[in-house]
Amino acid sequence: MEVAGFRIPEEVVGIREDIRSMRVRGAGRIARYGATALALAAERFPGGTLEEFVKYIEVVADFVRSARPTAVSLPNAVSYVVSRLKRGRPQTVEEAREMVVRAAREFVAYSENAVKTIAQLGARRIERGDTLMTHCHSTASVAVIVEAHRQGKVARVFVKETRPAFQGLITARELAREGVEVVLIPDSAVRHYMKRIDKVVVGADAVAANGAVVNKIGTSLVALAAKEARARVYVASETYKFSPYTIIGELVPIEMRDPTEVVEREWLAENPGVEVLNPVFDVTPPEYIDAIITELGVVPPQAAALILIEEYGVTPVSPELHSSYLDPG
DSSP, rough: OEEHHHEOOHHHHHHHHEEEOOSSSSSHHHHHHHHHHHHHHHHHOOOOOOOHHHHHHHHHHHHHHOOOOSSSHHHHHHHHHHHHHHHHHOOOHHHHHHHHHHHHHHEEEEEEEEHHHHHHHHHTOTTTTEEEESSSOOHHHHHHHHHHHHHHHHEEEEEEOOOOTTTTHHHHHHHHTTOOOOEEEEGGGGGHHTTTTTTEEEOOOEEEEOOOEEETTTTTHHHHHHHHHHEEEEOOOOGGGTTTTSGGGGGOOOOOOOOTTTTTTHHHHTTTOOOOOBBBBBEGGGOSSSSSEEEEEEEEEHHHHHHHHHOOOOOOGGGGOOGGGGOOO
């Protein structure tokens, strides 16, 4: 594939398609795949000047970023790599190539270690005999639950199926393989079973600067039911999922996907008067969340802005001032 005059390697095109089509799921995995795509692109640079290499990496970065508009972890991972190339001031193409590859590997290692730390910190919030509920599939939230289970704290876990892509089935399978007692329930049964739940543990695709959490559609309903039932809600999230581009969670762009994920194409053709909407994410207000478990510690949602300022050196702003954040297509 050719983009902006540069030939994009097939492996990079494949990674982007896997992210776009949701064959690669989970914000952490998406971020690691995005960083890896840049390393592959750097290794397969066909040759040219240093200026051409830098422009080539920028084009690839924009191409990879556009795969998923709401998954903040993806542009953050890509920016992590590109920023180190620009700050490194390489003198040759080979130096620049090495910078990109090294930065990508550093990010992947950081991401994997972050999940391990989150698991340890999150397990401390689980008490012996707790019954948990989770939603969708999140590497970080699964890691917390598995670690708490290994410490003998988890009685059972209620897993929502999470339509329309049924990511909950992935979570149920992974937890069951670890020996966790799992109960799979329909999405519509969340309030019915919430009275049995002590704590809810979910992941995040993005955390807004005000502490609002953007995650798989249905997360906000789980949090609402938990608040009503007085069950604590914990969000397991790496800090690179925090978004510096919004001060109000609702301003994070919500991705709409193909209606055929909800109903079959034939049904759509037979019912042209019916509009089918398929939002991938919703926004859970910070007041419904007890704490966010990160690799830097367990923090209240309101501390999200402080983390962005202190750890990433950015000031949270409105996305209108950073239109480049929004997906170009």
